Amino acid sequence: MERILFGDNQFFAVNHISDEKSRAQAIKFKDDSAIIKVLDDAMAAGINTFMCTTHDRIANICDVIRDNPKKYKDFKIYPCMPYAHKYANAVTELGIVGTLKQYVPGNFFGSLFKGGVAYINKDFISIMELLVDAEMKMFKGINTPVIFLQNVITDLLLGLGMNELLIAFAKHVESKYNAEAGFITMNLPKLLSVLEEGGIKNPIICASINKVNFRMSGGKELYEEVLKQGRCRVIAMQVLGGGAIPPKEALEYVANLPNVESILFGASSKQNIQNTVETIKYHDNQRVLVE
Amino acid sequence: MLKVALIGAGKMGISHLSILGAHPDVEIVGVCDTSKIVSDVLEKYSGFSCYTDYLKMVDTTKPDAVFVAVPTKFHYKMVKDLLDRNIHVFSEKPFCLNPTESNELFLLAKKKGLVNQVGYHNKFVGTFQEVKKLVKEGFIGEPQHFLGEAYGPVVIKKKSETWRSDPNEGGGCLMDYASHVIDLINDILSPINSCKGAMLKSIYSKQVDDAVYALVGIESGTTGVISVNWSDETYRKMSTSVTIIGSKGKIVSDANELKVYFKSDEHPKGYSKGWNVKYVTDLTEEVNFYLRGEEYSSQIDYFVKAVQGEVPNTVNTFESAWKTDLSISIIKNNSK
Known part of the structure; x- marks a missing residue:
């Protein structure tokens, strides 16, 4: 994985501290061309990996990437699935079974119903695989070396003790897409133990890691301890602590943590992208000098 | 255990x-x-x-x-x-x-x-907890007017019916969505006990209301507005907010961001005269397990601790929920 990954929250009005900012972002990125422009700015700053949710609009971005193979030949996407609000709103409206009927592709689910509910159970992993395949459709022909499960699903399964499904996701992603599975979580220490018990060694985990203990369940000290052990390949996200830490200070902290392979950030302007990249590079260079 | x-x-x-x-x-x-x-x-x-x-x-x-x-x-x-x-x-x-x-x-x-x-769960959101503290400790003075709002994209087209679209099962925007706002106002200020006029509007739903607009009064005598619409697709997810205008200041807060204006130097520690902005990240305690917002974990943790006798059973009690049901019925009766 590259040291710096570019995220997509800013494109889809995801802002953890301000509804006002989130509306401003929705207006700014109303047209797909505005997203492409920022992605190009990121590429110009040397970032070639875009980590994004499987939002409907990403399908349009994928079209642009496919239409310009030369320009995007080194460009990689790390899909993060699912786009949770799509399913959450559907569950409110249609219930759990209704949602599955709507989103599991083809007649699979319908025929299972006709065949009786008894063997839906046995085939639940197949249903999960079909949902993954449906989400992956938009990325056809695009380089997706790591495929992530979004934190709301990772952590839901983690809490429910459905460890088998987490492992099944990893296996499916590997066998069908020749990709590595990644897991986004707000509960890194707990998740890591579960993945290790399931036989996944050195997993890719993307977690909230920041100086102010924001969304680091179990606490910052525990996270720092786990990082020291080097048992997983970590992507640090929410490094600004939801906006609570000045960027320079935030990046200095996270760039100097041991075993953080990549840093994920999102920005809407060329200037912010360049500043962030330069700051991370500066701290990386300082660290090399010290070591 | x-x-x-x-x-x-x-x-x-x-x-x-x-x-x-x-x-x-x-x-x-x-x-x-x-x-x-x-x-x-x-x-x-x-x-x-x-x-x-x-x-x-x-x-x-x-x-x-x-x-x-x-x-x-x-x-x-x-x-x-x-x-x-x-x-x-x-x-x-x-x-x-x-x-x-x-x-x-x-x-x-x-x-x-x-x-x-x-x-x-909003009672476990850091910003709303802080709003309650600022109001109860008198820092914005005597409340003069309030506005409770919630908007979101729950019903954004005509579609199949579930229990949420059945008024006899507790469906509809007033019961399901506006109840959060009503409960917050009841808690932060005092229970809504009168209604000067209310409109329950259907936008997409056949049997239930998709929006609630009401002029209401609370036990202390202050009046305000409730404005809730669950058919607003300009919101990515539910957004709940309260605005409270008081004799000494004004508060505008949602679940993420608290903005408060103090007219004078009489303000709590950590604030100053004029506008102040606090983010939920500054006001939130870490939880042991995070799923979808600290408040969902905190409310469960609080309940567990109450059963274990470690905290008093005083937040979101049946009594407060009864008062919220009472406020809901007052608004409903005035919409007819």
Whole structure:
């Protein structure tokens, strides 16, 4: 994985501290061309990996990437699935079974119903695989070396003790897409133990890691301890602590943590992208000098 | 270990179950749901004992506490059955279809000395907790006007009907969505006890309201506006906010950001005269397990601690939820 990954929250009005900012972002990125422009700015700053949710609009971005193979030949996407609000709103409206009927592709689910509910159970992993395949459709022909499960699903399964499904996701992603599975979580220490018990060694985990203990369940000290052990390949996200830490200070902290392979950030302007990249590079260079 | 069971493994139920599953002091002894597929999956992958009959579940598994997350119309009977069996209860919101039922349950829980809580999770959101503190400690002076709002994209086209679209089951924007705002106003200021006029409007739904606009009064005499619309697709997810104008200042807060203006130098520590902005990240305690917002974990943790006797059972009690049901019925009656 590259040291710096570019995220997509800013494109889809995801802002953890301000509804006002989130509306401003929705207006700014109303047209797909505005997203492409920022992605190009990121590429110009040397970032070639875009980590994004499987939002409907990403399908349009994928079209642009496919239409310009030369320009995007080194460009990689790390899909993060699912786009949770799509399913959450559907569950409110249609219930759990209704949602599955709507989103599991083809007649699979319908025929299972006709065949009786008894063997839906046995085939639940197949249903999960079909949902993954449906989400992956938009990325056809695009380089997706790591495929992530979004934190709301990772952590839901983690809490429910459905460890088998987490492992099944990893296996499916590997066998069908020749990709590595990644897991986004707000509960890194707990998740890591579960993945290790399931036989996944050195997993890719993307977690909230920041100086102010924001969304680091179990606490910052525990996270720092786990990082020291080097048992997983970590992507640090929410490094600004939801906006609570000045960027320079935030990046200095996270760039100097041991075993953080990549840093994920999102920005809407060329200037912010360049500043962030330069700051991370500066701290990386300082660290090399010290070591 | 506290023995906990769940009735209703729908969207909220599953979320509670996951948080409970990760809680170090909780053992899940049973899950009751009428959907075979949901029970099958929970049995197979989580190893929970699943039931279709809640009485059979509680009589077999003898839980200390039960979470009730079924459509509102079932709350009264189920919660009563649980209280009769001396079980502590966490119920989803809105509490009951009418305030008579909720009042009876509140009195029963009180008489039996059982821990009781309702899932109005906004009370565990850092910004709203701070708003309450600023108001109760008098920093914005005498409240003169308030505005409670919530908008979101729940029903954004004409579509199939579920219990949320059935007024007899506790569906509709007033019951399901506006209840959060009403409950917040009741808690931060004082309970809404009068309504000068209300409109319940259908936008896409056939049988229920999709928007609620009401002029209301609270026990202290202050008046304000409730404006809620769950058919607003310009919001990515539910956005709840309160604005309170007082003699000494003004507060505008949602779940993420608290903005407060103090007219003079009389302000609490950490604030200054004029505008101040605080983010939920500054006002939120870390949780042990995070699923979908600290407040969802915190409310469960609070309930567990209340049952264990470590905290007083004073937030989101049946009594406060009864008052919210009362406010809802006042608004409903004035819309006719």
